[in-house]
Amino acid sequence: MFDPVEKLKEYIRHPSVSTDSNFKAGMRGAQEFVAGLLASLGFAIEVVPTAKHPIVLARRGGDPKWPQVIIYGHYDVQPADPLNLWKSAPFEPTEREGRLWGRGAADNKGPLMVHIAAVARLLERDPQLPLRITFMIEGEEEMGSPSFPAFLEKYAPELRKADFVFLSDTGSVSEQQITITCGLRGLMLCDVEVTSSRSDLHSGLHGGAIRNPIQAVAELCASLHTPDGRVNIPGFYDDVLDVSDWERAELAKLGQSEEQYREFLGVPAFHVAPGFTPFEATRFQPTLEFNGIGGGYQGEGTKTVIPSKAFVKMSCRLVPNQTPEKIRELVYGAIRARMPKDVTYRIVDQHDGCPYVVVPPGRSNTPADQSPVLAKAFRAVDTAVTEVFGRAPLYLREGGSVPIIGEIKRVLGLDSVLLGLFLPEDNLHAPNESFNLNVMRKGIAASEKILAALARG
């Protein structure tokens, strides 16, 4: 068996920044490294070309009756700048304080290495392990996975035969409290651009004759929430999944303090829809946020202009069982109905992503038709995490979005088991990223137990 920490160092040394064309060699190096590592474990490698960075498909076949797991990961990393804030060079991995420091250590090279190492151990012990395993490792995650949906569609006939997807690209609360992410919010984004007059106007000569486009945008935005903090669009909440008692109870186990959270955010007070704590609202409720607004003169001092145009960029976070398509229709319908006739406007589509939820076995709302292999995987995760980390995992929905998880569900019909292996202090997407080597060791042990339990059938 290889030394996973040394292999992780080697992996991190390939500076695989997918968004920066200066890092082509690093991208290729990381892709070849991970493909070579899996080939050395006996996997059949297919490098699937995309418009930007290829996807590595590594297959271990076997008896079609064996259970089949797809392990997802990505070999690309965030840019490392600002470089001057790093205590050691981002692409020269360094061990100190029980951590391995380097860009990608936690997102996602370390967690992926956990599962590769677990598979390596299992196969070393039992080369005939009755488990079909497919690694699916992309190189565009930090770009928003633009090539991934088409890849899924193309490989769907094969991939949808798997039982579930296993991955570690989410976080846990702490080393002591491993978290299994059971739900993610979806997204629906758009811009609204309002035009009033043909060109900017003198506010003295013409002020009083027309509706200012900033006013039109403000009136639209103000109409989209009720005073109590809900989204004010008929039908918006129709498909929102009820929160189960077990989910609230699970969340309460976190023991977070609202006052500490308020101080962390630095707001005078929360503004939360009725019936939810801030912790619940960010996970279980959909939102409509304004991500940007602009129009007219934004410089120092004053300019007495009536601008010709103003715009707002908005995004909805969606929860199960909302769909981006229906929410887009409802939001656009509200915009069209509310826009006054004395201005013109344009709605610009932006991207979207499906929300996702999976219910572990034995909960009040576990689907009756849950796949037995998935249920077994959840039970194996629970047992393994409890044994290795000393405490049962928490099963939480999160407020963020990992659009590929919803996409995998939509295209392949597969659920995902999201074992959180990075921690709040790991500095993802920031200088001085690191991966806790204790978590790495324990993660390998847990992953090994989980995969072994699946293989046992």
Next chain:
Amino acid sequence: MFDPVEKLKEYIRHPSVSTDSNFKAGMRGAQEFVAGLLASLGFAIEVVPTAKHPIVLARRGGDPKWPQVIIYGHYDVQPADPLNLWKSAPFEPTEREGRLWGRGAADNKGPLMVHIAAVARLLERDPQLPLRITFMIEGEEEMGSPSFPAFLEKYAPELRKADFVFLSDTGSVSEQQITITCGLRGLMLCDVEVTSSRSDLHSGLHGGAIRNPIQAVAELCASLHTPDGRVNIPGFYDDVLDVSDWERAELAKLGQSEEQYREFLGVPAFHVAPGFTPFEATRFQPTLEFNGIGGGYQGEGTKTVIPSKAFVKMSCRLVPNQTPEKIRELVYGAIRARMPKDVTYRIVDQHDGCPYVVVPPGRSNTPADQSPVLAKAFRAVDTAVTEVFGRAPLYLREGGSVPIIGEIKRVLGLDSVLLGLFLPEDNLHAPNESFNLNVMRKGIAASEKILAALARG
């Protein structure tokens, strides 16, 4: 008598751009030119230093029983760029098509030269002309006249002994229809900056817990107008002067087409407070406009952020007898009362200016205590314009602001007679500025008649 067109050319050749320190020589040249010209006519010159560009005070005294007029003008001009759009060099004045082309030809060197030439003719014919004349020519008008109020305060004991102020720094409808501007709107400007969280937040992790500052700004802005287009602040309209029937009738004489105005603005429809035409609303009604708004991500594509801050820049145009002080208090009061408690905010004072109105003699609302000299001036203007231009002038309030006129009224207690000498096609503040030489000739004749009538007593 000097040749006024040749003198105007000489004046324009001094590139007196007050806002650009590269034009110091041009500023000094224009100031010395105009002071020298008035000295040659027998005026006593005082160059009053200010923080930026001095004010030229040129006095012709005499018997204290003589009427006294202050003639206002400014020797600074707008920047000339973009230079490539000029058909002839902006500071090399050129005659063609009956016009003199050059930066400052219409704003304000030509119109000021009209009055200087009229005074020259009068004094040539009658060196003992029983009229006291003070030219008050500033060099910071295109910067917003920052030094002017302090100058007025300092010279008030002398200046307020004058009977009225005479100037040509407003426009007329056309060469055939000279306009006397009888009112100007005032200004009150401020910014509102709203802060929600300490820093920008991930809209997935935290969306649903707090009020987005863009939402807070939008809700504030949306609250500030009623659906029918009035300003929604209690007391805002309390001091608004009723529109007189003669004013509506005078405005109707313009014969403007609403449809042509709508097409000029390029809006799908007007948005005008009830009871007013667009032409009336822009002159007789106050406004609250949003001049700029900003917050969050304004670039291409998307960024799923909850911004920490958002702001709006707003301005009110005021009409008589509103005051900037009271309107500031009312607007700030509304902002304070309406801002939700879950955000923090800051109101930033910007500048302001008083509205202004003067009523020509003989109208239904002419003040009973109107100064006889002012009334005589208005009658003289009416007669002179009718004789020289062939049609009686129109007496109109305008929607724009010339803060110094309100300031002169406030500090000196003096009304102004604003004889419009530039035309819509003169391209003020734009490339290819010009002054119509026919208007110049007629203007000199009219000004001479007006001043002569005053001197006759």
